[in-house]
Amino acid sequence: MTPALTDTTLLALLRDMPKAELHVHIEGTLEPELIFALAERNQIELPYADVEALRRAYAFTDLQSFLDIYYAGASVLLHEQDFYDMARAYLARAVRDRVVHAEIFFDPQTHTARGVPMASVINGLYRACRDAERDWGISCALILCFLRHLSEEDAFQTLAQAMPLRDRFIGVGLDSSELGHPPEKFARVFAHCRELGLHLVAHAGEEGPAAYIWSALDTLQVERIDHGVQAQHDAALMQRLARERIALTVCPLSNQKLQVFPDLSQHNLPRMLEAGLRVTVNSDDPAYFGGYINDNFEQLFAVTGMGPAQAYRLARNSLQASFVGESRKHAWREQLDDCFVRHGFQDAIDTSEGAPILP
Ligand code: HPA
Ligand code: ZN
Numbered sequence: 001m002t003p004a005l006t007d008t009t010l011l012a013l014l015r016d017m018p019k020a021e022l023h024v025h026i027e028g029t030l031e032p033e034l035i036f037a038l039a040e041r042n043q044i045e046l047p048y049a050d051v052e053a054l055r056r057a058y059a060f061t062d063l064q065s066f067l068d069i070y071y072a073g074a075s076v077l078l079h080e081q082d083f084y085d086m087a088r089a090y091l092a093r094a095v096r097d098r099v100v101h102a103e104i105f106f107d108p109q110t111h112t113a114r115g116v117p118m119a120s121v122i123n124g125l126y127r128a129c130r131d132a133e134r135d136w137g138i139s140c141a142l143i144l145c146f147l148r149h150l151s152e153e154d155a156f157q158t159l160a161q162a163m164p165l166r167d168r169f170i171g172v173g174l175d176s177s178e179l180g181h182p183p184e185k186f187a188r189v190f191a192h193c194r195e196l197g198l199h200l201v202a203h204a205g206e207e208g209p210a211a212y213i214w215s216a217l218d219t220l221q222v223e224r225i226d227h228g229v230q231a232q233h234d235a236a237l238m239q240r241l242a243r244e245r246i247a248l249t250v251c252p253l254s255n256q257k258l259q260v261f262p263d264l265s266q267h268n269l270p271r272m273l274e275a276g277l278r279v280t281v282n283s284d285d286p287a288y289f290g291g292y293i294n295d296n297f298e299q300l301f302a303v304t305g306m307g308p309a310q311a312y313r314l315a316r317n318s319l320q321a322s323f324v325g326e327s328r329k330h331a332w333r334e335q336l337d338d339c340f341v342r343h344g345f346q347d348a349i350d351t352s353e354g355a356p357i358l359p
Helices: 008-016 032-041 051-056 063-076 080-096 108-112 118-136 152-168 183-195 210-218 229-233 235-243 252-257 269-274 293-304 308-320 326-342
Strands: 019-025 099-106 139-147 171-175 199-204 224-227 247-250 278-281
Touching (some): 008 326, 019 224, 019 278, 019 308, 032 051, 032 080, 080 118, 099 118, 099 171, 099 326, 108 152, 118 139, 139 152, 152 183, 171 183, 183 199, 183 210, 199 210, 210 224, 210 229, 210 235, 229 247, 247 269, 252 293, 269 278, 278 293, 278 308, 293 308, 308 326
Parallel strands (some): 019 099, 139 171, 199 224, 224 247, 247 278
């Protein structure tokens, strides 16, 4: 049990600072209550008696033990409205955490394999994004993830199914079981996506070795690394990530729950930030890992002793690493600085982009 953050001024700052969420799987935002409501609406029998029984099953030992339950939970999603309701619930929650921009992963193969049309998935999520922008002013975009435990051929077919809706997602990613499924397995499909002008990201170095991060950068040519915490075992890689300002979308509570680190207090995020890496804080699968983005900030800051300077760097990194144009980033940076001034932490404002760039 992580102790609560007792510094109330820091707590207020973390909650109020504008931030971008760059690593959230929309299927991982399905709360047990919504899983049961959708199961009833769609007349799907769940192998759990009630919400509490489902929650009790959330005792993960590694990535695979989580994925098994995560895919089972997603089985209640059938119709466009289900995808809409899921994303609407997440975005309402994100607005409360002062997320000004969210780049949201979705796993179409989890749904198309069950006979759900690709258009139901993308249109439901896309409509929720547009409605949230209209209703709450949050900015959002979708990133289609390929499941790496499936074949590259399957990824190509998935891309082809999504192409009629190309204007509704901004990029592609790579997720699911990492070990044994290195990035280079998807070299051709990522090369094709690059030619299509899609943004490219990939999960690498969550459970897998630092070599997978090299491969994601050099073979897939991704623009950001999702997780990337295993980079700490490779000094040359750490230097490259710092020098090239490559963003890492780190997910502290996820890493704790999936036992990537024995305890949150031993998480390497403060050290990676110190080494000049463009680290960001994200929630991954908040319904399964015990917290949304601000919970990640609060619990991490409670146990690591990080303060306002690190809070500023993490929030600024998230805005800078987003796939939006410079004018919107500029506006958000101004909001960030205003927030730090308002909270009396103007000394933490640092526009130098982190540690000095290494030779
Ligand atoms: N890692 C890999 N695949 C995933 C994750 C994750 O943390 N969450 C949802 N799919
Ligand atoms: Zn993830």
